[in-house]
Amino acid sequence: MKKYIYPTKDEWAEIVKRPHLDFSKLNETVSKILLDVKLHGDAAVRKYSQKFDQVELETLKVSAKELQEADSLVSSDLKDAIQQAFGNIVRFHEKQVFKGEKIETAQGVVCWQESIPIDKVGLYIPGGTAPLFSTVLMLAAPARIAGCKKIVLCTPPDNEGKINPAILVAAKVSGVDEIYKVGGVQAIGAMAYGTESIPQVYKLFGPGNQYVMTAKQQVQTQGVAIDMPAGPSEVCVIADEDSNPMYVAADLLSQAEHGSDSQAVLITTSEATLIAVEEEVNNQLSVLPRKEIAEKSLENSKLILVHDWMEAIAFSNAYAPEHLILAVSNYEEMAQHVINAGSVFLGKYSCESAGDYASGTNHTLPTHGYAVAYSGVNLDSFCRKITFQHLSEEGIHSIGKSVVVMAENEHLEAHANAMRVRMNNMKND
Known part of the structure; x- marks a missing residue:
């Protein structure tokens, strides 16, 4: 991790830069795949599934039999955890239901808003080494609460044509209507344009690799809405002399293991804490199963020493992190000064993992500095506000x-x- 000791404000702009993402080389490849899917539908989807996922698929849709089989493969402990997380996510998002009020702006002029659900939404769920079944809950639960009529999910199969069973269980619990064994750019194209098997949707949600992100950005220019621009995942932890270095290091590493292009940032007012956290990161890193991924991520990560907590929060606002953990004694006071962040975690016990899984808040958040202008996914993400008026x-x-x-x-x-x-x-x- 790179260290910055009392950087001047003139240096902040350079320090808060993320690793450069060069999408220019991807654009041509992605656009060719999208066009092929648009023109040739299921045949193109199968072709790219064979090319990229090494699997030949007879049918793209997950069957009722496969859903039943998945249920038997998931442990009762995991099912219970999924149910608890789903319940908390539902409780949190149900409180976001919009209640419009009729306003008489002038005598005889009445105006109001109605929240109308998006009819058809598409959810993309990555598979691979980290099958994100938690993201199924984060996206499908608010879609169901909003009243979306059709919720379509695409996720890549393994080379035997199987979907991770936890993804299927989460989809069943959260009320997904249709599930398809399709990943990558071809999945984004299929949901954006529609194929013989996969219905066209009006808005796309969910994370993915650079190819998936590029595909989402391209179809957005063709009339399909997306949840938000996105880059690699990131966390910023603000710590002081009272922070627990073990907790702080664990939070930094929990983000670093996401991917080699993820970023973890520590801002602290205590040099002793900085040194202790760095040592603890090295200790915990050595036993992580995803050590190699985390090590590459830490090359992009930073340890920053500042003079006081006001400078710390100003630096964080300049960085605009996806996740912000205020692991400080005065977290309530500091929280009042947060301007730019996707989701904020207050106090030493509020680890980012809680929000990622089961506290109830949504973990689909703006990254790469987009928190200056974008909100994370919420109930309104699945709705449109239509204005009405009567004279x-x-x-x-x-x-x-x-x-x-x-x-x-x-x-x-x-x-x-x-x-x-x-x-x-x-x-x-």
Whole structure:
């Protein structure tokens, strides 16, 4: 991990930079695959599944028999954990249900909003060395609460054409309608355009590698919405002299093991804590099963010593982390100054893992500095807000003249006339 001792504010912009992601080389490859899927549907999906996942698939859809088989392969402990996490996620997201209020903005003019669910949504769930069944819960639960009519899930199979059983159990628990054994760019294309087997959706959700992220960004330009821009996962921990180095190191490593391009950042006001955390990271790293991945991630990671807690939180806001852990004694006071972060964890016991799995908050969050402008996935991510308004005759009297004058001054005579004819003819109605 790189160390920065009392960096000046002029140095912050360089320090908060993430590892460079060069998507230019991927764009051509991804666009060719997407076009092939758009033109040739299931045949193209099968071709790329064979090429990239080394599997020949007779049918793309997961059957009821496969769902039943998965249920028997998952331990009761894991099923119980999935159920508890699902319950907490549901409880948290149910409180986000929008309740619109009718407002009389002027006499006879009533305006309001209605929250309408997106009809069809697509969820992408990575498989591989870290099958993210927790992400199924994070995406499907709010989609179901929002009232989405069709929830489609795509996830890559292994070379035997099997889906990780925990992913299937989580999908069943959270109410996914259809599950397909498709991964990578071809999955994004299939859900974006629709194929003979896989229905087209209106919005795509979920993490993935650089190919998947590039595919999501490309189909967004073609009229399919996506949850958010995304890059590698990241955490920022702010610590002081009272922080537990063992806890802090564990939090840094929990993020580092995500992938070699992930990033873990420590900001501390205590040099002793910095030294202790660095030593503890090395101790814990040596016994991690994903040690090689974490080691590469730590090459991009940083230890930063600052003068005081106000400087620490200012630095964090400049970094705009996906996850922010305030492992400090004055976490409540510091939390009031958080401006840019995806999700915030308060106090020494609030590890990021809690939010990743079972506390109830959503773990699908903005990365790569996008927290300055984007929220994490929430119930509103699966809805649209539609405005309604009703004008009575009294309403025409209230705002009619203003509408006409404004339209005339924008040189939009037809706009002015639409109001003017009502003003002139109301008495005859």
